[in-house]
Amino acid sequence: MTKVLLASRNAKKLDELRRILVTERVPGIEVIGLDEVPPFPEAPETGATFxxxxxxxxxxxxxxTGLPAVADDSGLVVDAMHGMPGVLSARWAGRHGDDQANLELVLGQLTDVPDERRGAAFVCAAALVRPDGSETVVRGEWRGSLARAPRGRNGFGYDPIFVPYGETRTSAELDPAEKDAVSHRARALRLLVPHLGALASA
Structure with a gap:
């Protein structure tokens, strides 16, 4: 069994990657999280891109850790805001992780933007770095538009205002399995699946 470290303490992200490996039939991979390895200094997210x-x-x-490691960075890019909040999505309102304040600020900034110009996308970049130093980076996008008021109780972040193309429901109104099948993170992680499979068979 090959251990792969998902550089996250988010239980939902760990579960999602594990489910994807099962549904894509990738045997021989055990996904562990940061809570399962000794602590190490984690650099702040200062990059200009996901x-x-x-x-x-x-x-x-x-x-x-000496383990193959997967990490992701994701956020919301809004067409009418020239791609912002982008990498600043989690701290758009000034305090990291204040989902409600971030969501309300984006809605306020789009008050006068007509419905046909409220296009947006959730973007996720996922990276796999192997112990030999080789690297793979992939990107998943989930296009949609932004509602004028939050709806739904599932998900987090900007999910309550993001309406995927082809849907009338917001991301927060989809059940977890529906979201797993189409989300930006799921799309990115699926692109990593062949590379993870290669680790298991190496």
Whole structure:
């Protein structure tokens, strides 16, 4: 069994990657999280792109543990805001992780933007760094538009205002299995699956 470190303490992210490996029939991989390895210094997310941040986290984790490491960075890019909040999504309102304040600030900034110009995408970059130093970076995007008021209780972050194309429900109104099948993170992680499978068969 090949251990792969997902550089996260988020139980939902760990469960999601484990489920994807099962559904994509990738045997021989055991996914563990940061809580299952000795602590190590984690660099702040200072990259200008999702890819830079994901790579930095994966490099730190692989270097500190000697394990193949996967890390991701994700956020919301809004067309009418020239791609912002982007890598600043989690701290857009000034305090990291204040989902409600971030969501309300984005809605306020889009008050006068008509419905046809409220396009947006959730973006996820995922990086795999191997102990030999080789690296793979992939990107998943989930396009949609932004509602004028939050709806739904599932998910987190900007989910209550993001309406995926082809849907009338927000991301927060989808059940977890529906979201897993189409989300930006799921799309990125699926692109890593062949590379993870190669680790198991090496």
């Amino acid at each position: 890819e830079e941040n994901a790579l930095a986290k994966a490099r730190d984790a692989a270097s500190a």
